[in-house]
Amino acid sequence: MQPIHGYYFAAIIPSIEGLTKDIKIKGCYVNNLAILYPDSQIFTRSFELEKLLNADDTQIIKYCINNDMLKGEFKNLSDRELATRPIRNALQQGAIDFAKDAVNLRKNLYFDFKPSLFIANSLCKDFSLTLRI
Numbered sequence: 001m002q003p004i005h006g007y008y009f010a011a012i013i014p015s016i017e018g019l020t021k022d023i024k025i026k027g028c029y030v031n032n033l034a035i036l037y038p039d040s041q042i043f044t045r046s047f048e049l050e051k052l053l054n055a056d057d058t059q060i061i062k063y064c065i066n067n068d069m070l071k072g073e074f075k076n077l078s079d080r081e082l083a084t085r086p087i088r089n090a091l092q093q094g095a096i097d098f099a100k101d102a103v104n105l106r107k108n109l110y111f112d113f114k115p116s117l118f119i120a121n122s123l124c125k126d127f128s129l130t131l132r133i
Helices: 046-054 079-083 085-108 117-131
Strands: 006-011 025-031 060-066 069-074
Touching: 006 046, 046 085, 079 085
Parallel strands: 006 025
Antiparallel strands: 060 069
């Protein structure tokens, strides 16, 4: 198994089974039980964010045995769920583009660059508030 380095909203490192010493994992809002950004909208609304970003991934509704093989049966996405796919794709692509730009900036221009947690939190808060209308 190859180590998967990563940055996460929250990382509680001792809870990851089989963790090797050469893996790099860091939490942005919570890192190894230390709260780094109190009152974070991204962290407190992480379930909403996860639902938004994973909505194209259908859920398993049941398992069936077919020819002695266990196979998951997935829920079909509704027309309403499918209609929001372009918006989700644009949001996801924007996040990927931002991450690529941030890495490029850190490697080639400003080595100490760290994206603003305040701005990310503000964007999430504004976006979440519009969902409630």
